[in-house]
Amino acid sequence: MTKNRGVALIVSGPSGVGKGTLISMLMKEFKNIKFSVSYTTRKPREDEINGVHYFFVSKEEFQKMIEQDKFAEWAQVHGNFYGTPKQEIEQKLRQGVDVIFDIDVQGARQLRGTLSDGEFVFIMPPSMDELEKRLIKRSSDSHLEIEIRLKNAEQEVKQSSFFDYIIVNDDLERAYESLRCIYLASKLKVRS
Amino acid sequence: MTKNRGVALIVSGPSGVGKGTLISMLMKEFKNIKFSVSYTTRKPREDEINGVHYFFVSKEEFQKMIEQDKFAEWAQVHGNFYGTPKQEIEQKLRQGVDVIFDIDVQGARQLRGTLSDGEFVFIMPPSMDELEKRLIKRSSDSHLEIEIRLKNAEQEVKQSSFFDYIIVNDDLERAYESLRCIYLASKLKVRS
Numbered sequence: 001m002t003k004n005r006g007v008a009l010i011v012s013g014p015s016g017v018g019k020g021t022l023i024s025m026l027m028k029e030f031k032n033i034k035f036s037v038s039y040t041t042r043k044p045r046e047d048e049i050n051g052v053h054y055f056f057v058s059k060e061e062f063q064k065m066i067e068q069d070k071f072a073e074w075a076q077v078h079g080n081f082y083g084t085p086k087q088e089i090e091q092k093l094r095q096g097v098d099v100i101f102d103i104d105v106q107g108a109r110q111l112r113g114t115l116s117d118g119e120f121v122f123i124m125p126p127s128m129d130e131l132e133k134r135l136i137k138r139s140s141d142s143h144l145e146i147e148i149r150l151k152n153a154e155q156e157v158k159q160s161s162f163f164d165y166i167i168v169n170d171d172l173e174r175a176y177e178s179l180r181c182i183y184l185a186s187k188l189k190v191r192s
Numbered sequence: 193m194t195k196n197r198g199v200a201l202i203v204s205g206p207s208g209v210g211k212g213t214l215i216s217m218l219m220k221e222f223k224n225i226k227f228s229v230s231y232t233t234r235k236p237r238e239d240e241i242n243g244v245h246y247f248f249v250s251k252e253e254f255q256k257m258i259e260q261d262k263f264a265e266w267a268q269v270h271g272n273f274y275g276t277p278k279q280e281i282e283q284k285l286r287q288g289v290d291v292i293f294d295i296d297v298q299g300a301r302q303l304r305g306t307l308s309d310g311e312f313v314f315i316m317p318p319s320m321d322e323l324e325k326r327l328i329k330r331s332s333d334s335h336l337e338i339e340i341r342l343k344n345a346e347q348e349v350k351q352s353s354f355f356d357y358i359i360v361n362d363d364l365e366r367a368y369e370s371l372r373c374i375y376l377a378s379k380l381k382v383r384s
Contacts, residue, residue, distance in 0.1 A: 122382075165380040178380055181373035188357045188370055190314075 006093040007186045008115055009033070010101045011179070012108040013123030014153035016135040018169045019102050022123065025176050026100065026183060033098045033183075036089055039065065042080035045140075073103075073110030078148065082107065086114065098183075105156040108163070119186045121179065122163040126170035128153065198285040199378045200307055201225070202293045203371070204300040205315030206345035208327040210361045211294050214315065217368050218292065218375060225290045225375075228281055231257065234272035265295075265302030270340065274299065278306065290375075297348040300355070311378045313371065314355040318362035320345065 011019050027033050040054045041062050050056050057065075062081045066074060074083030084107065092099050103111065108120060125131035131153055135146045160166055165182050169175040203211050219225050231247045233254050242248050249257075254273045258266060266275030276299065284291050295303065300312060317323035323345055327338045352358055357374050361367040 161382055163382055165377065166382055167380060178376065181376040182380065184370065184373040185357065185377040188359060188374065190353055190355055190358055 004096055005117075005191070006032075006096050006098045007183070008089070008093060008099050008101070008118035009183055009186065010103060010108050010111055010115075010118050010120045011123060012101075012103050012105050012121070012156075012163070013169075014125060014131060014156050015149045016131055016138060016153075017123045017125050018134075018172065018175070019123050021172065022169070022176055022179050023100055023102055026179055029180070030098070030183070033100050034092060036084055036099050036101045036103075038103075039071075039074075039083045039085065040080060042082075072114040073107045075104060075106040075110070077104050077106070078145075084111065089115075098187075105159050105162075109159070112162075117191070119165065119182060120163040121165045121167060121182060122160040123175070124157065124160060124166055124168045125153070126168060130170075196288055197309075197383065198224075198288050198290045199375070200281070200285060200291050200293070200310035201375055201378065202295060202300050202303055202307075202310050202312045203315060204293075204295050204297050204313070204348075204355070205361075206317060206323060206348050207341045208323055208330060208345075209315045209317050210326075210364065210367070211315050213364065214361070214368055214371050215292055215294055218371055221372070222290070222375070225292050226284060228276055228291050228293045228295075230295075231263075231266075231275045231277065232272060234274075264306040265299045267296060267298040267302070269296050269298070270337075276303065281307075290379075297351050297354075301351070304354075309383070311357065311374060312355040313357045313359060313374055314352040315367070316349065316352060316358050316360045317345070318360060322362075 011023055013019055027035065037051065038054055039057050039062060041057060041059050044050065044056050048054065062083065065071060065083065070085055071083040072086040072089060074081060084101065089099055111118065112120065128150065132150055135141060135149055141149065167175050167178045203215055205211050219227065229243065229247060231249055231254060233249060233251050236242065236248050240246065251273065254275065257263060257275065262277055263275040264278040264281060266273060276293065281291055303310065304312065320342065324342055327333060327341055333341065359367050359370045
């Protein structure tokens, strides 16, 4: 038997909804899952490592990669560019490695077109009020930034029906069990 | 919000593979799952209750139901007739009740055509040798019957790629976790 192709698990949803936490939990339990490292033009935060969290590049480098058709998807979000490299992902999947994506809704929709398969999961906030509370608590953003993120979140929630699965993150343990089951079920799928 | 439509979970696989045990475990944990009770012309076994395990009917009654198009699927297996009633299932699903089916491969293929949706799960024996051992251990069948069941099993395994999911039942706890996750994931699916 040939090695099975890896599963692509695309996790999307509004900023502050808890995507990152859920993804970390899943990668901690399942060592065969690798994180899809995106390219970005935004400045690294203090704790971010080049090549682990993102590949940090200049606008010029990013532009060149677009022209060379290197991205499975790319988008401009809150004024910065983000892109998923095509070749690296395809190679991992072919080697049987599972790849998880932390990606905005725009990007997810593009990925649907360029990836041959994948499980698309939308993480939904319990409510907009709750999301606002979480963004304020995280408090890395200014008041204006929080307002922009909330406006975006409203738009993103409207697009949730485009996804394969919706998980409401009202309770972290329960949301994690849901994501875990979606992942495990996807490994049992018959693929043609 | 209107009540969500129930999930139809179709569990199939060779005789002796452990479908019944897995289904019982799932129904014990999740009380919203109801068992699809089939009609059959075969004689009830000692512990079987009419209306719980099967509806036991005569060949004439069964024939009449076929003519009246009452079945979502029906099949002749090992000389007896088995059929799934169409209306009752559709009604339960519409009421938001989840319905689980313990059904042979022939029947599952027919259901695919008549049910508008459903998760089709094939339970695979770890090997044919292991399946033979289990059938002998169960020992309710004669030597000849076991041989027929094994021949059927070979044919059924060949059709497993028709299903949505395959679970290899080499370890009951693990197989149960797989079925449980398929069920839970199906509840999170976005349905149009």
